[in-house]
Amino acid sequence: MKKSMERPFILKHFFLVFLFLFTFTTFGQDAEESDSQGDSGTEEVAVEGADPAKGKELFNSLCAACHKRYKDAVGPALHGVTERRDMDWLYKWIKNSQELIKSGDSQAVELYNEWNKVAMNAFPQLSNQDIDDILAYTEEPKPEPKTDVAAAPAGEAQGGGGISTEIVLGLLAIVLLVLSVILYLVNKTLNRFAEANGVPVRADKPKGKPIWVAFAENQFLVLVAVVFLLLAVAWGGYGFLMQVGVDQGYEPIQPIHYSHRIHAGENQIECKYCHSSARVSKHSGIPSLNVCMNCHKQVAEVSPETATEEYSKEFYDNEIQKLYEATGWDTSTQSYTGETKPVKWVRIHNLPDFAYFNHSQHVSVAGIECQQCHGPVEEMEIMYQHAPLTMGWCINCHRETNIKVEGNPYYEKIHEELSKKYDVDQLTAAEMGGLECGKCHY
Missing domain, CATH: 1.10.287 (Helix Hairpins)
Known part of the structure; x- marks a missing residue:
């Protein structure tokens, strides 16, 4: 009696081939090359015997309010000043520019008139060595912009000789397709061979009830x-x-990119400096663009260290230019043109109209930090809604948060009675009536 021929178990070999190809393509990719930093560390100092590092600290604390290194601001750009002026003249001008102008010095008078007769602050406390350090910093060559890795083509991100991920996946897909076709043809050929030799192929099981x-x-x-x-x-x-009306995680794109990571994180700007009405008003308020211009009259570009893989230095600089267009600020004349454009900010946190919430009551009276409701804003590149802002979320906070009775005569007066009533040392907002419907809905 002839034995029935089973279909060959080719999947085992197919899996081994697939595993081999995956391992080969994974470990065969080139390692990512580190970005070249150039030879900036070997460049000579423009002012002999000076320390640019100390000069940077002095520049940022004394000069950055009116001057930039490579661009005109309230005063002229300082890069190349040692080539345009004599060092002895620079010492006198920086220590007391008005005295030099009154002496009738032609260069001082010409410079004073050229820059709209804006008086330069006197710095008699600076020594000649301090001025040398500052000038050494301002004379450093302008750094080349970093290549945006995220914007580079996939094939270039791995270096000149690397293979992009798209190519590897494409080749792997083609190989899998070819192997599938081969598997089908081999199986079909074996079935025909069995039928030609009279070897029955395993019959399918009889169909039962659906x-x-x-x-x-x-x-x-x-x-x-x-x-x-x-x-x-x-x-x-x-x-x-x-979940209707619950927008936790909402992260809209704003017309001007504002990085809380840079402002509240790296520069440690207090939240209430921009959202000043949160101290005294129901609403936290949208900062006026004039508040932005308090700093950005001088900060026209960010430092290269601020950039990330996703957001390049050029990206941040372009966003600052959008601010200038909105406020009508002319960087060449350092003045407002009067031609402004509205900025249509997208609201992120929005409570229902039937819910009452007062920022000043929580910020000024209760002393609650902004992060308790808005999350770690100092780490957010793009602001998003951190908390669900639901009724249950607010009630839980009232149940867990102790009120501050010190310095508040009203709370001090009833604290003793309520403490005895609830047999506690600290009163929560809930025990002070924070769960009454009329507190938030009326």
Whole structure:
């Protein structure tokens, strides 16, 4: 009796080939090359015997309010000044420019008139060595912009000889397609060979009753299925309705990119410097662009260290230019043109109209930090809604937060009575009436 021929188990070999190709392509990729930093560390100092590092500290603390190194601001750009002026003249001008102008020095008078007769601050406390350090810093060559790795083509990100991920995946897909075709052809050929030699191929099992027919004939299974279906619909509908109006994680794109990471994080600007009305008003308020210009009259570009892989230095500089266009600030004349454009900011945190929330009550009276509701804003590149801002979330906060009674005569007066009533040392906002409906809905 002839034995029936089983279909060959080719999947085992197919899996081994796939594993080999995956391992080869993974470990065969070139390692990412580090960016070249150039030979900036070997450049000569423009002023002999000076320390540019100390000069940078002095420049940032004394000069940066009116001067930039490579661009005109309130005063002229300082890069190349040692070539335009004599060092002895620079010492006199920096220490007391008005005295030099009154002496009738032609260069001093010409410079004073050229820059709209804006008086330069006197710095008699600076020594000649201090001035040398500052000038050594201002004379450093302008750094070349870093290549934006994120914007570079995929093939270039791995270096000149690397293979991009797209090419590897494409080749792997082609190989898998070819192997599938080969598997089909081999299987078909073996079946024909078996039939030609009279070897029966394993027959398929006889078809039974369709599963849906068997299910429909079983009334118990139908009843159980209907009950589970109704429960699933009810649970899903409840979950969907409970998420209506909950925008946790909402992260809209603003017309001007504002990085809280840079302002509140790296520069440690206090939240209430921009959102000043949060101290005294129900609303935190949208900062006026004039608040931005308090700093950005001078800060026209960011430092290269501020850039990230996703956001380059050029990107941040372009966003500052959008601010200038909106306020009508002319960097060449350091004045306003009067031609302004509205900035349509996108609101992120928005409570329902029937819910009352007062920022000043929480910020000034309760002393709650902004991060408690808004999350770690100092780490956010793009601002998003950190908390759900639901009723349950607010109630839990009132139940867990102790109020501050010190320095508040009203709270001090009733603290003793309420402490005895609840048998506690500290009173929460809930025990002070923070769960009453009328506190937030009226």
